Amino acid sequence: MTMEALLRREEVDCLDSLLEKYRGHIWRLAFRFVQDADEAQDVTQDVLLALYQQAARLRPETRLAAWLTRVTSNAALNAKRRRTTRRRYHLAAAAEPRRRGSNPDAGLVGTGLRRALAALPRGQRAAVILRLLEEKTFREIAETFGVTEGTVKVQFARGLSRLRREMAENRSETP
Structure with missing residues (x-):
């Protein structure tokens, strides 16, 4: 058992x-x-x-x-x-x-990326974090939230697109 x-x-x-x-x-x-x-x-x-x-x-x-x-x-x-x-x-x-050392993603997730992730809507942020940082499959994410794989893929694609835009804006604002 x-x-x-x-x-x-x-x-x-x-x-x-x-x-x-x-x-x-x-x-x-x-x-x-x-x-x-x-x-x-x-x-x-x-x-x-x-x-x-x-x-x-x-x-x-x-x-x-x-x-x-x-x-x-x-x-x-x-x-x-x-x-x-x-x-x-x-x-x-x-x-x-x-x-120093309190952030397990310190090398991966910089301040700009953290800000950009925080700006994403809840569903998009969850899809991006679980797919990219937790390396979950779309199926696993869909099962986790009780939605279809298609919904997760759409949320992920939109989140990733918005994340890229946010990151580009953050770079252009940085002196």
């Missing part, structure tokens, strides 16, 4: 190893959305709590990794929206410089 099946049967003994198995993946995905280590940790804790609370209700056909990706993406996007609404993002960025 798999750990996921045991968890659905409320076998709490396997919970620790299951949580450890997915904790890093959840944190990295959350970080890619929120771009803040502490907030990514908060999202991770929320997702792990949701897993613990809802595990017995997961249907047997539910792919746990896809469920966790969807819940993490939604939780991270909600956290980012709340932070943006309150303008804490700008205050935190100005008050506390990023620590």
Whole structure:
């Protein structure tokens, strides 16, 4: 019997190893959305709590990794929206410089790209992040969000196009 099946049967003994198995993946995905280590940790804790609370209700056909990706993406996007609404993002960025090494995408995702990603609509941002940074297939992304592959491909193409435009604008604005 798999750990996921045991968890659905409320076998709490396997919970620790299951949580450890997915904790890093959840944190990295959350970080890619929120771009803040502490907030990514908060999202991770929320997702792990949701897993613990809802595990017995997961249907047997539910792919746990896809469920966790969807819940993490939604939780991270909600956290980012709340932070943006309150303008804490700008205050935190100005008050506390990023620590070297706290960003797993430091070499890949520069400030301009982070800004351009943040400017994308929610669906496009999710498709671009999951496809390019998480290297998920269109099918995996579609399963995660319960939409068709075609929808994901359209969101990805539009997001990538807009991302390129944003990056070009950022380059032309930089002295």
